Amino acid sequence: MSSERRKPYPFDEIEPQWQKIWEDRQLFHAPNPGENNFDSAKPKFYILDMFPYPSGSGLHVGHPEGYTATDIVARYKRMRGFNVLHPMGWDAFGLPAEQYAIKTGQHPSITTRDNIAKFKTQLQRIGFSYDWEREISTADPRFYRWTQWIFLQIYNSWFNPETQKAEPISTYLGSDPDEVRLAYVAEVPVNWCPDLGTVLANEEVVDGKSEVGGFPVVRRPMRQWMLRITAYADRLANELKDLDWPEGIKLLQRNWIGRSEGAEIKFTIEGHDGAIRVFTTRPDTIYGANYMVLAPEHPLVDRLTTEDRRTGVAKYREQVSSKSDLERTDLAKEKTGVFIGANAINPVTDEKIPIWIADYVLMGYGTGAIMGVPGHDERDLEFARKFDLAVMPVVQMQGKTAEESIGAIEDGIAINSPLINGLPTPEAKKKIIGWLEQNGSGRADIRYKLRDWLFSRQRYWGEPFPVVWESEPNRPHGKHRALDEKELPLIPPPLDDYKPTGTGEPPLAKAKEWVRYSEKATRETNTMPQWAGSCWYYLRFCDPQNDERFVGEETERYWMGGVGAGVSPANDKAEASKRKAADTAAASTGGVDLYVGGTEHAVLHLLYARFWHKVLFDLGYLSKSEPFQRLVNQGMILGEDNRKMSKRWGNVIDPLDVIAEYGADAFRCYEMFMGPLEQMKPWSMKGVEGVFRFLARVWRLIMIENQAGQWEMSPAVKDVDLSKAQQKILHATIKKVTEDIESLSFNTAISQMMIFVNAFTTANTIPILAMRPFLILLNPFAPHLSSELWERLGAKEEITDQSWPQHDERLLVEDEAEIVVQVKGKVRDRMTMSILATEEEMKTLVLANPKIQQLIAGKTVLKVVVVPRKLVNIVTD
């Protein structure tokens, strides 16, 4: 490595200079309504990156991919006259800092602060135009005070099924509000990792082991805080409709929510009072239900099992409970189960059907019980074959016999079903549900795969819950009560020892003083999960310094309101109440105008944030019911060997190494030139060099090295008019770059700029009039280089204050066009013709072409297809 080697252009000098200028002058600060330099005539544009967790290892090349894309759009939109909100912050609570604390004793806030400083330096070295005055950290009390405040709003609300909205808990008329709160406590099975001494989120458990350390994880019931996200299942699914998101991501969310329509059916039990309730999406197949299956954990099992079956049932349940979740689902190729001795009555046939337990029925979905219809359910069929149960077809497929229809799960015509025989599946469902309702045996029902959100963690480094437990005679744990919002922020106590207790009791429990709230009340010692801060950080960016409110009303309306909205009159009470009353569908556009980040957040962060947003919207705090109007996922960057970058393969690229060698501009441009933003693509150092050479050519278009080795303005740069050809390529470039930024096709925008530069490289004079607009086009991509050259060309104003050039369509039209001449669809010649030539003239010209005449000699011309300005196709026999 020869660091001595002369740089093809002095990026190492100019880049830090410009970064300093941008920081010193706070050039990219976006004024809020009410600020001095706020211009209400400017439309707003909110463009957001998914903020990073500031890990100890610093940025990798994946982060700046999305960040560069948004930075280009942000710089472009500013020059198009928008007031652009482009902020950056830190998702700063998280397990790594806590584990580092356990190892070293260093307080997580110190680790976090250092990592943030490192990340910020790195981001600034890439030249991003963030409004650093809006920097936030989720671990800052001034921020999490409001995270806790939002939790209080959720806690103090319920979901009114009548209005399909969250409402203050005071509007609930039932006897026990704790039954309906959107935040509640429940005893649920969680992922408990004994070695780490903590519960883990599902996403932290990989193949039954902890992601960190690879320790075994077991399911264990614990008292946990839950958020009632399932209340919003329908709205979360339905309101995706109007969002400008990739269809794949919408589908992922819909599948995650997993809405299925069907019926709940009651099966009475022979010799017992109670009934077994099942959920099915195919009530029309009920005549084929000749057995039932309960989940082994189903509460009725004990009561229903007959004496002679007890040992068998106990043995089977034992077997199942010793299996991990993984074994139970993955190894379940072969169906297992036992008959429990009891029988149920099929409500439509009045026939006795045996009740089994089997682990293919899960307690966690539906009612934890099913009716077995072997004729039309793959799993039931497998089960019936294994245990020799009868299989009867009750739906016949078109073009198949009844016998052949066994195993078919598609819609067909009901057979062997007296009440609904001959009806197509959809009608059969309706009719049978009607019958069940009339007979008190069932009703239409909707179920979701989505579960309520387990919202508490046994960790130190997270937001403490603003909740205390007051002792009450009849409750072993006491009764929860929310703190008053005046008591916020609730700051976690200092600890000497961050180690998990090992019992499942959170580390905060060790701070005895802190835990003791009053004579008869103790603090909640769980903390919130890492997702909490990211559920609303985009709102805080609008108004990060506000200590009166989580976000100022007018500010929220401005940034999170309609796209390109101006400012509405301040403090209009009537307006506000009208907004509250507005129905949710009508308010479902607006918000963050462009949100860029990885697909890994498709269901978790993006679903959680939408949920919180809707609650706050329902309670009247927000303008729109959806936070992120447009979403784009950047693709993953692979190593040069086409494998995922990892230490294991030694293929990790450090952005700072690339920048040291080629500069930030080359780094930015290469990341964008690699290929389409959303696509997965491998890194190539050679590719960086290619882009770097392009930037060096731009530099040398304008600068020349003198004898002394100093860069000075090239004498070729002159204040002269452009030739017609130059005029054309300039305007073609303006057009292409503009359109490509709008469509986020940055790779082709750069291609076009390369074409532009190639065209001027050979020119002996370089017209300033061509260079100035070009530098503006280049500025979002290579801000340092373009700023420096702009200044060297003697401009008085900053390049960032320029308005974006506009192309003149008239300069792009040609007098003549090259026409493709085809015979029977094959290209045989090309001819130049006036673009004004009529179809008839074009046809005549082509038929007069000797080469064509030769080719069609002796043949009959059946047809001539003429596409004006493009092509003539002669069809012969």
Next chain:
RNA sequence: GCCAGGGUGGCGAAAUUGGCAGACGCGCCAGACUUAGGAUCUGGUGGAGCAAUCCUUAGGGGUUCGAGUCCCCUCCCUGGUACCA
């Protein structure tokens, strides 16, 4: 298994409504300048063939004057999901 997204030169990739496939970049080849080149510039570069020409967008079929693009089938890759009743 199911769902989604892909498959175009040696490589990363381009290609409005179906209308010149391979723009731009890398790599490679040749040349210029040079004491030198891992700098810079110029030209060439999908495959076969001396050539005219033929072949070519994973494979096969179809629609069309014309298909990378639209339709059907098959294969392969990537991501998600996994007994969801």
